[in-house]
Structures are given as structure tokens and as C-alpha cells.
Amino acid sequence: MKALKQRSTCPISTSLDVLGDKWTLLILRDMVFAGKSTYGQFLQSAEKMATNVLADRLAVLESQGILTKAVASDKKSKFTYRLTEKGVETVPIIIELILWGTKHGPAVVDPGLLEELQLGKDAAVEKYQRLAREKALA
Amino acid sequence: MKALKQRSTCPISTSLDVLGDKWTLLILRDMVFAGKSTYGQFLQSAEKMATNVLADRLAVLESQGILTKAVASDKKSKFTYRLTEKGVETVPIIIELILWGTKHGPAVVDPGLLEELQLGKDAAVEKYQRLAREKALA
DNA sequence: TCTTTACACTTGTAATTTGCAAGTAAATAT
DNA sequence: ATATTTACTTGCAAATTACAAGTGTAAAGA
Numbered sequence A, B: 001m002k003a004l005k006q007r008s009t010c011p012i013s014t015s016l017d018v019l020g021d022k023w024t025l026l027i028l029r030d031m032v033f034a035g036k037s038t039y040g041q042f043l044q045s046a047e048k049m050a051t052n053v054l055a056d057r058l059a060v061l062e063s064q065g066i067l068t069k070a071v072a073s074d075k076k077s078k079f080t081y082r083l084t085e086k087g088v089e090t091v092p093i094i095i096e097l098i099l100w101g102t103k104h105g106p107a108v109v110d111p112g113l114l115e116e117l118q119l120g121k122d123a124a125v126e127k128y129q130r131l132a133r134e135k136a137l138a
Numbered sequence C: 001t002c003t004t005t006a007c008a009c010t011t012g013t014a015a016t017t018t019g020c021a022a023g024t025a026a027a028t029a030t
Numbered sequence D: 001a002t003a004t005t006t007a008c009t010t011g012c013a014a015a016t017t018a019c020a021a022g023t024g025t026a027a028a029g030a
Helices: A011-019 A024-033 A039-043 A051-063 A091-104 A111-119 A121-137 B011-019 B024-033 B039-043 B051-063 B091-104 B111-119 B121-137
Strands: A067-071 A079-083 B067-071 B079-083
Touching: A011 A024, A011 B024, A011 B091, A024 A039, A024 A051, A024 A079, A024 A091, A024 A121, A024 B011, A039 A051, A051 A067, A051 A079, A079 A121, A091 A111, A091 A121, A091 B011, A091 B091, A111 A121, B011 B024, B024 B039, B024 B051, B024 B079, B024 B091, B024 B121, B039 B051, B051 B067, B051 B079, B079 B121, B091 B111, B091 B121, B111 B121
Parallel strands: none
Antiparallel strands: A067 A079, B067 B079
């Protein structure tokens, strides 16, 4: 049981108590935009997160009800992580990070996604939330 | 000169390289929603950030062009921090954190702001960006 | 003028967190 | 039976954070 320390009652602060680090939102990104769902898949990302940090973050995300952990349907030695509705609702945050990083950072962006976002942010949010919800049922 | 390490070219990752910690966005929150602009004011927030961490984050934010530092108009021993346009454009990210924290966290929220957000997110984003831009000119 | 206060940091040090390499353990595959 | 896959755990050095105290400069007060 991972007890999180709450620094204040400000909603921004409480959000950052959970999401405010360099790794957590990358795990959620991998689930939403890359369809990943296992420990091994998360480790393969370009940012190369350490195994112990990944294990720790997955435990926090689970204890906070952002994702669930279950034995995979194909293998008993494998676990599947799925987004809860609380997790799906981080999509707008992630989308805003994409837009800001694209505009102001040294990022290289997938042109397809960028066009989609520029065409309509709300539509893109809904699309990726829908896909994530469908994936969560599988 | 604070050199940031870039972990990948993903826009989410590059955004988190700068904003992904527990303190940076709280400084921006204080500038946008509380009109704060000095080191002393930032220290007085409910979350009680350490002085060395504040100094470090302000230096990073300045080096990344998210805010500027200038001698205050009233006192030569005082500095005023102002948001750049890059800084103003973090407002949508902060607003999404407010909405998520309000809905899913243990946060206690200002009812006025919440009503404003529920009435129309885009309008709220524009309002606080406008206020921040005006403040930056003062 | 001398002292005190206000403000913005810097420094030192202990505790915590991270990054890296290696090891463990259960379930499959060969 | 042995090897491999998958998901971690462990140990340790390095980096970061938290906490307390100190420094330096400008302004204000006696």
C-alpha cells in the first residue's frame, strides 16, 4: 500500500502529488497512445525508465485507482494493466502536454497526430478516450 | 545556465523534462491564479517548498524562457518574475490538472473558479491567459 | 551614523529518490 | 529436464530533496 503525502488541498497540488514526476504520465501515454499494457512493454519505451522505478509507479497508479492489474488472459506469468475511468480522464492533461511540447519544445511529432489535434482538440480527446475505454474492456 | 537533459523527442516527454516535477507547475499556478511575482511570495504557498528548490526551479524556468527576471520597480533588492508567452501557454495544462484533481482527488476547490470552469473551459483558459498577459506587462 | 529589517538567495548536511547492474522466482516452451 | 520468458527485487553509488542556518545587499528606523 503506497501512501501518498498530500501537500495541500489545492487541486493542482493534489494532482501533482500523483502525476507530478518525470515517469508517471509516460506510462499513461504508452497505454493511451501506444496501446501498451504490460511491464515488459513499458520498459521498451525510448526514455528507458529503470525497472524499480517502473514497478514503484505501477504500484502507486494501482493504489490510486488509476489503473488495475490482472493476470493476462494468455499467460499466467504475465500481468495486464488497464486504465480505469480515472486514468482515462488524464487524457486531456496528456493532450495539453503534447500541444505545449510541440509548440515550445525540441519535440519531434507524429504529423498525423498533430494534424488531428490541430483540427480539433476536443474531438481528439474524445477519440483517444474512447479507444482507451475500449482497450480497457479487452 | 541550467542544461536540461532531453530523454527523447516525444513531445510529452520533452514537456515533462521541464514541467514534470512536484514544484514547477505550482510556481506557475501562483503566478497565474494568485498574481504572485516574487521569491518571497512563492515561498508563502501552502505547500512550503524549500528555498533551494525554489531558487533552482526559478533558474530553470528562466533558462527555458518560461519566465523572465527583472529588478522590481519599487526596490532594487527585489526581483519581479514575469511569464513569457511560453509560460502563459501552460495555462491549459494547469486548468486540466485542476479539473482532474477536483474530480478525482481529495482537493478542496474554490467554488467560484470551479463554476467558471464548468461553465466553459475554453473561456476560463482565455480569461486567465489574458489576465496573465496583462500582469506580465505591469 | 549605526543598527535593524526586508529580501533573495547560498551553503551544509542528512534523508530520500533515482539509475544502473545483477539476481530471484514462477510459468512456459523445447 | 533444461532453457527461456516475464515480472519483478535487491544492492549500491549518484543525484536530488528537505531542513536549518548563514550570507549579502538595499532600504528603513533610531
